[in-house]
Amino acid sequence: MNTENWTLNIIESTNGMVKVLPNKxxxxxxxxxxNLENRVSNKWIFIAAATFALLISINIKLLKSCATKxxxxxxxxxxxxxxxxxxx
Amino acid sequence: MAxxxxxxxxxxxxxxxxVYNLALNYLQNIEDAEEITxxxxxxxxxxxxxxxxxxxxxxxxxxxxxxxxxxFIKHKNSQKRFFIFGKKSQNEFxxxxxxxxxxxxxxxxxxxxxxxxxxxxxxxxxxxxxxFLLSKVDGLSNPEISEIMKLSISSVESLVFRxxxxxxxxxxxxxxxxxxxxxx
Numbered sequence: 261m262n263t264e265n266w267t268l269n270i271i272e273s274t275n276g277m278v279k280v281l282p283n284k285x286x287x288x289x290x291x292x293x294x295n296l297e298n299r300v301s302n303k304w305i306f307i308a309a310a311t312f313a314l315l316i317s318i319n320i321k322l323l324k325s326c327a328t329k330x331x332x333x334x335x336x337x338x339x340x341x342x343x344x345x346x347x348x
Numbered sequence: 349m350a351x352x353x354x355x356x357x358x359x360x361x362x363x364x365x366x367v368y369n370l371a372l373n374y375l376q377n378i379e380d381a382e383e384i385t386x387x388x389x390x391x392x393x394x395x396x397x398x399x400x401x402x403x404x405x406x407x408x409x410x411x412x413x414x415x416x417x418x419x420f421i422k423h424k425n426s427q428k429r430f431f432i433f434g435k436k437s438q439n440e441f442x443x444x445x446x447x448x449x450x451x452x453x454x455x456x457x458x459x460x461x462x463x464x465x466x467x468x469x470x471x472x473x474x475x476x477x478x479x480f481l482l483s484k485v486d487g488l489s490n491p492e493i494s495e496i497m498k499l500s501i502s503s504v505e506s507l508v509f510r511x512x513x514x515x516x517x518x519x520x521x522x523x524x525x526x527x528x529x530x531x532x
Contacts (some may be wrong), residue, residue: 274465
């Protein structure tokens with residue numbers, strides 16, 4: 261056999277190839293993965309919502325404590341100024 | 349929005365053979381082809397609502413499958429590079445070896461020859477490999493391939509032609525090896 265024929269034989273070796281059927285359990289595997297993904301996504305939605313709620317409550321608490329702190333500071337300054345009533 | 353079970357099963361029955369065989373031709377490994385088939389149908393289920401019908405459903409499925417296969421090969425190659433510099437894989441054979449694959453759909457008398465053909469197909473560039481597999485192995489026409497690959501028909505013709513020339517050249521280089529093997 262010469263090189264050309266041999267090469268042609270190799271290239272033509274996929275002629276008459278038949279389609280292969282996938283494993284029967286593949287569909288069940290796919291459905292299981294889809295169900296699992298849905299379950300996981302719900303769980304992550306809940307975690308994300310909980311994290312947001314926690315962040316918002318921490319922010320509100322911090323804002324409140326800052327506001328009370330600045331009020332008491334300004335009151336202290338005013339009270340020290342008003343004791344003498346002298347500006348200079 | 350995902351498909352309901354009956355529609356999804358119908359879609360799976362219609363396209364699973366196409367997806368599985370294309371993945372098998374690309375990856376030359378049954379387990380990998382099954383994994384890609386799973387990934388493709390999960391993506392179809394998740395993003396069918398986003399499908400804009402700019403192309404046919406079949407073309408869209410072909411594109412998803414090809415992209416998944418290419419990503420899978422890239423991932424596998426990066427793993428291979430990691431194993432060269434890092435610790436060795438326990439399953440090195442699986443990562444390195446694709447040439448020993450015997451396609452289950454190939455006629456018995458062609459098994460040995462097709463093994464060599466697939467080994468050399470793997471050495472082609474991404475586009476040449478895709479064009480050749482779709483044209484020669486999947487039997488698609490050039491207009492169909494051009495739609496799937498989003499290229500002009502003349503580009504597809506050129507890709508297939510160059511792929512065949514490269515294959516012929518590489519296969520003929522192996523002829524000496526084959527002759528020696530036969531003489532022994």
